Amino acid sequence: MILLKSIPKVDKFIAKGEFKGLSSSLISTISKRILQSLRESILNNEVDLIDENDLINKVKKEYEDITEPSLQKVINATGVIVHTNLGRSLINEKAFEKVKNVATSYNNLEYDLQKGKRGERYAHISKVICQTLGCEDVLIVNNNASAVFLILNTFAKRKEVVVSRGELVEIGGSFRVPDVMASSGATLREIGTTNKTHLRDYENAISEKTSMLMKVHKSNYSIEGFTSEVDFEDIVKVAQENNIIDYYDMGSGHLIDLPYGLNESEPSVTRIMEYNPSLLSFSGDKLLGSVQAGIIVGKKELISKLKKNQLLRMLRVDKITLALLEENVKSVLLGNVDEIPTLKMLFTKTSKLEENASVLKSSIDDICNCEILETQTVIGGGTTPNKKIPTIALAVKFKNYKPNKIEKLLRAKNIVGRIENEQFLLDFRTIQENEIKLIENAIKEIINGNAENE
Ligand SMILES: *Cc1c(COP(=O)(O)O)cnc(C)c1O
Numbered sequence: 311m312i313l314l315k316s317i318p319k320v321d322k323f324i325a326k327g328e329f330k331g332l333s334s335s336l337i338s339t340i341s342k343r344i345l346q347s348l349r350e351s352i353l354n355n356e357v358d359l360i361d362e363n364d365l366i367n368k369v370k371k372e373y374e375d376i377t378e379p380s381l382q383k384v385i386n387a388t389g390v391i392v393h394t395n396l397g398r399s400l401i402n403e404k405a406f407e408k409v410k411n412v413a414t415s416y417n418n419l420e421y422d423l424q425k426g427k428r429g430e431r432y433a434h435i436s437k438v439i440c441q442t443l444g445c446e447d448v449l450i451v452n453n454n455a456s457a458v459f460l461i462l463n464t465f466a467k468r469k470e471v472v473v474s475r476g477e478l479v480e481i482g483g484s485f486r487v488p489d490v491m492a493s494s495g496a497t498l499r500e501i502g503t504t505n506k507t508h509l510r511d512y513e514n515a516i517s518e519k520t521s522m523l524m525k526v527h528k529s530n531y532s533i534e535g536f537t538s539e540v541d542f543e544d545i546v547k548v549a550q551e552n553n554i555i556d557y558y559d560m561g562s563g564h565l566i567d568l569p570y571g572l573n574e575s576e577p578s579v580t581r582i583m584e585y586n587p588s589l590l591s592f593s594g595d596k597l598l599g600s601v602q603a604g605i606i607v608g609k610k611e612l613i614s615k616l617k618k619n620q621l622l623r624m625l626r627v628d629k630i631t632l633a634l635l636e637e638n639v640k641s642v643l644l645g646n647v648d649e650i651p652t653l654k655m656l657f658t659k660t661s662k663l664e665e666n667a668s669v670l671k672s673s674i675d676d677i678c679n680c681e682i683l684e685t686q687t688v689i690g691g692g693t694t695p696n697k698k699i700p701t702i703a704l705a706v707k708f709k710n711y712k713p714n715k716i717e718k719l720l721r722a723k724n725i726v727g728r729i730e731n732e733q734f735l736l737d738f739r740t741i742q743e744n745e746i747k748l749i750e751n752a753i754k755e756i757i758n759g760n761a762e763n764e
Pocket residue numbers: 453454455456458481485526527528529559560561562592593594595603604691692
């Protein structure tokens with residue numbers, strides 16, 4: 311048990327010069343834990359030598375693990391524009407700069423500067439959204455999942471909501487329409503079949519228990535063949551004839567027409583608003599290209615009921631969300647689509663992507679074997695299921711490395727690409743222009759670094 315005696319004493323250990331300049335209380339907690347586990351290992355006869363330098367390095371490594379930022383910048387070279395795992399939508403720097411002033415100082419979040427008394431949190435955003443969409447009123451909540459929950463809980467608790475069987479979807483992150491409905495207190499009234507639902511199915515399902523006809527965007531699947539679904543326009547008409555609410559959970563609502571012929575199957579919120587619906591909801595950070603938020607638009611009278619639900623207090627958004635959303639929607643209203651990175655990426659011509667790919671290719675041509683490819687990608691985020699859009703990728707090969715080895719080496723430098731047809735690809739649909747140089751440097755470091763090791 312001689313070893314137990316040679317375990318460094320905490321006080322002496324944490325006073326070591328190697329820990330100079332670091333938080334002494336954090337060093338102390340980590341050191342106590344590491345020294346304690348060393349003691350246990352000795353008692354279990356798992357240790358036969360104590361190396362103090364080893365211990366110091368262990369403590370420093372843990373210190374770094376804890377204090378380094380965990381959320382970091384990543385280069386998205388997957389080509390998937392709305393990539394939920396990679397943070398969905400980017401905020402442009404100009405908008406972020408404007409919002410900085412609001413976030414880093416006091417502000418009029420709930421204060422009416424003209425009247426000198428309490429104001430409304432959501433008023434800041436209503437003018438710009440209602441102007442853009444032609445709606446009576448708007449409410450912003452934490453995300454679209456919250457929007458669905460709040461709407462069902464407010465209007466359909468202990469009542470029935472009619473939904474087509476073809477739309478009872480599960481979306482990533484365990485959001486399942488039937489389960490959300492159950493927890494909101496609403497009763498699901500399923501109609502139609504998986505592949506076909508008719509207008510008469512909606513009409514026949516309506517009874518005195520019905521509060522709402524709901525449509526849900528299919529988001530991540532599509533069905534082909536012998537199918538039919540009812541247009542929301544007709545659902546709105548039937549609901550209004552029967553004096554009940556119509557509601558469309560649009561998933562990813564976009565404000566302008568999509569390119570590549572996608573606008574036919576995926577109409578914008580603006581177009582859906584022409585049907586004069588009761589309520590619509592959609593995400594702030596899918597194709598809208600802004601922050602995480604759930605946007606509810608529709609009839610003033612219904613929105614004001616939503617505002618009175620106690621639940622809203624739990625789902626409300628903060629000043630940063632509102633300020634960024636205001637800036638981003640304003641960009642759309644003013645026609646400055648280039649200020650929304652998500653839309654800018656979506657609309658960029660493949661000739662421009664090819665130009666960017668060539669810049670990278672020529673900078674690394676002498677050290678690795680690259681080829682520019684025309685291929686396809688998806689928008690992602692449950693926005694346009696099974697729809698492909700054209701893109702340009704650089705297939706990167708070096709040494710005799712297999713694609714998954716290259717993928718791993720680049721991922722270690724926070725560059726996430728994809729493997730397609732047994733090739734590692736960097737997809738330029740999602741690579742920002744100022745990231746090309748960073749990728750070049752990373753590839754050079756990998757190749758030169760590995761050369762030194764060999
Ligand atoms: C994505 C999606 C949601 C959830 O939206 P979040 O903003 O991620 O909470 C809900 N419904 C549909 C149809 C969706 O596509």
